[in-house]
Amino acid sequence: MTLATLGPAGTFSHELAARLYTDEIELLPTIRSIIKHVATGAAKGLVPIENSEAGGVGETLQGLMEFDVSITGEAYIPIRHHLAARTDPSRLSVIYAHPQTHEQCSILLDKLGIEVVHTSSNAASAVAMQRDERAGAVVSEMAAAIYNLPIILRDLQNNRSNITRFVEISAAPLDSAGATKCSLLVDPETDRVGLLADLLGVFARRGINLTRIESRPSRRGIGSYIFFIDLAISEGLQEAKEELKGMASVRELGCYARMEVPGL
Amino acid sequence: MTLATLGPAGTFSHELAARLYTDEIELLPTIRSIIKHVATGAAKGLVPIENSEAGGVGETLQGLMEFDVSITGEAYIPIRHHLAARTDPSRLSVIYAHPQTHEQCSILLDKLGIEVVHTSSNAASAVAMQRDERAGAVVSEMAAAIYNLPIILRDLQNNRSNITRFVEISAAPLDSAGATKCSLLVDPETDRVGLLADLLGVFARRGINLTRIESRPSRRGIGSYIFFIDLAISEGLQEAKEELKGMASVRELGCYARMEVPGL
Numbered sequence: 001m002t003l004a005t006l007g008p009a010g011t012f013s014h015e016l017a018a019r020l021y022t023d024e025i026e027l028l029p030t031i032r033s034i035i036k037h038v039a040t041g042a043a044k045g046l047v048p049i050e051n052s053e054a055g056g057v058g059e060t061l062q063g064l065m066e067f068d069v070s071i072t073g074e075a076y077i078p079i080r081h082h083l084a085a086r087t088d089p090s091r092l093s094v095i096y097a098h099p100q101t102h103e104q105c106s107i108l109l110d111k112l113g114i115e116v117v118h119t120s121s122n123a124a125s126a127v128a129m130q131r132d133e134r135a136g137a138v139v140s141e142m143a144a145a146i147y148n149l150p151i152i153l154r155d156l157q158n159n160r161s162n163i164t165r166f167v168e169i170s171a172a173p174l175d176s177a178g179a180t181k182c183s184l185l186v187d188p189e190t191d192r193v194g195l196l197a198d199l200l201g202v203f204a205r206r207g208i209n210l211t212r213i214e215s216r217p218s219r220r221g222i223g224s225y226i227f228f229i230d231l232a233i234s235e236g237l238q239e240a241k242e243e244l245k246g247m248a249s250v251r252e253l254g255c256y257a258r259m260e261v262p263g264l
Numbered sequence: 265m266t267l268a269t270l271g272p273a274g275t276f277s278h279e280l281a282a283r284l285y286t287d288e289i290e291l292l293p294t295i296r297s298i299i300k301h302v303a304t305g306a307a308k309g310l311v312p313i314e315n316s317e318a319g320g321v322g323e324t325l326q327g328l329m330e331f332d333v334s335i336t337g338e339a340y341i342p343i344r345h346h347l348a349a350r351t352d353p354s355r356l357s358v359i360y361a362h363p364q365t366h367e368q369c370s371i372l373l374d375k376l377g378i379e380v381v382h383t384s385s386n387a388a389s390a391v392a393m394q395r396d397e398r399a400g401a402v403v404s405e406m407a408a409a410i411y412n413l414p415i416i417l418r419d420l421q422n423n424r425s426n427i428t429r430f431v432e433i434s435a436a437p438l439d440s441a442g443a444t445k446c447s448l449l450v451d452p453e454t455d456r457v458g459l460l461a462d463l464l465g466v467f468a469r470r471g472i473n474l475t476r477i478e479s480r481p482s483r484r485g486i487g488s489y490i491f492f493i494d495l496a497i498s499e500g501l502q503e504a505k506e507e508l509k510g511m512a513s514v515r516e517l518g519c520y521a522r523m524e525v526p527g528l
Binding site for chain 1: 294295297315317318319320322326363366380381383384385388423425461462467471473478483
């Protein structure tokens with residue numbers, strides 16, 4: 001089955017997809033278009049859901065709310081940014097970088113003191129660099145390889161443990177054999193003081209570990225939230241889910257295991 | 265005092281700053297550089313912290329963790345994207361858009377079926393459009409005004425109630441007279457089952473309303489989180505904060521009021 005992920009060629013999504021799958025890879029321009037495509041049953045998808053620097057990926061959480069897809073796996077990839085150029089750092093007059101890449105490498109780029117020009121993607125930085133002998137580009141390993149650019153400075157990122165978590169999505173859920181984690185979308189529908197404490201108490205009382213909770217705007221107005229909750233699979237989970245369903249609207253997004261990434 | 269916010273000219277940050285302040289506005293290229301600059305005491309800052317579609321703004325939350333600044337106000341601005349062009353929609357051969365703008369307008373842009381080319385900012389879309397008679401650009405009201413572009417289709421955004429919350433940051437906290445809300449940064453330092461339910465119980469038992477909770481990676485490894493908590497100021501808050509400090513490391517980010525935005 002085709003695997004849909006975020007383009008252009010050389011994104012971290014593309015790199016991870018190439019490492020994980022032997023399927024044909026289809027690069028789409030927006031996360032929403034990937035999730036919509038997966039919901040039709042025509043493809044599996046691979047989308048970023050959480051980064052250790054930037055937090056939750058809004059477009060992915062929004063797409064999971066909007067379309068009927070299931071999470072069927074997760075994988076982690078370290079985010080490493082490198083400076084590519086055909087000259088010495090001292091001879092550079094401009095560095096091309098995507099604005100978010102610039103944010104993630106701001107400490108070192110500030111120190112270099114060379115003008116940074118923003119581009120639309122790391123791939124676009126690579127292309128822009130090739131037009132000018134004295135230009136550099138902040139790119140991933142894969143983008144450097146695709147565009148055949150020499151890397152002159154490695155690991156520009158502010159945080160050496162910058163990691164992105166991706167999820168595999170499919171039109172139908174997995175059976176839960178082998179799964180270690182489940183994701184729920186919890187919509188309290190109304191708000192009251194102490195509601196979130198009560199919702200979480202359902203799991204706390206049974207000793208079930210929440211590995212993540214992320215609040216998202218419900219779109220019923222500012223200040224009204226829904227919650228993405230990830231839980232470690234353990235005894236009492238089925239009972240806890242039933243109790244929760246008595247307190248809030250609950251959608252099961254899927255139970256799944258971590259995929260090992262070859263070569264990382 | 266100078267007000268630092270995110271450039272280039274025509275960003276929503278720039279538009280909001282121009283509406284709110286009579287101070288000189290300084291446009292900086294990254295959120296991190298704004299917060300760092302504010303921490304020196306040389307300027308106030310205005311940065312986006314939360315969007316109703318995309319969720320928390322990672323760079324801002326990260327900057328608040330890293331630098332010693334206080335939140336001294338908040339303001340809300342509706343995010344509206346418009347299609348600017350010098351020709352009819354039917355004659356367009358390309359539309360320039362920032363990738364996040366593309367995500368936020370994906371439903372209508374998909375329907376138009378015209379090739380979308382990504383740029384580094386809404387301002388860059390406006391500039392790119394001017395080089396080609398048959399090109400359009402997705403821009404804000406202010407970017408259209410700055411670059412003198414005719415708007416041919418209004419309100420492309422998927423969600424009509426797309427709103428961004430901004431915070432004013434300063435080197436020193438306000439005294440809390442007139443404040444309606446406080447923000448805390450809570451770091452549990454260790455993790456255990458039920459910890460978050462216990463932390464939230466401190467407020468629930470006293471009837472204190474949490475207006476927002478956002479988990480962020482603690483950077484002590486994946487799966488370890490800190491929490492940004494916003495609370496409505498009410499009786500018992502001081503006592504609740506003291507109890508919380510016995511359970512976790514708590515930093516007070518500031519108490520503040522909402523700023524009314526002229527002309528919105």
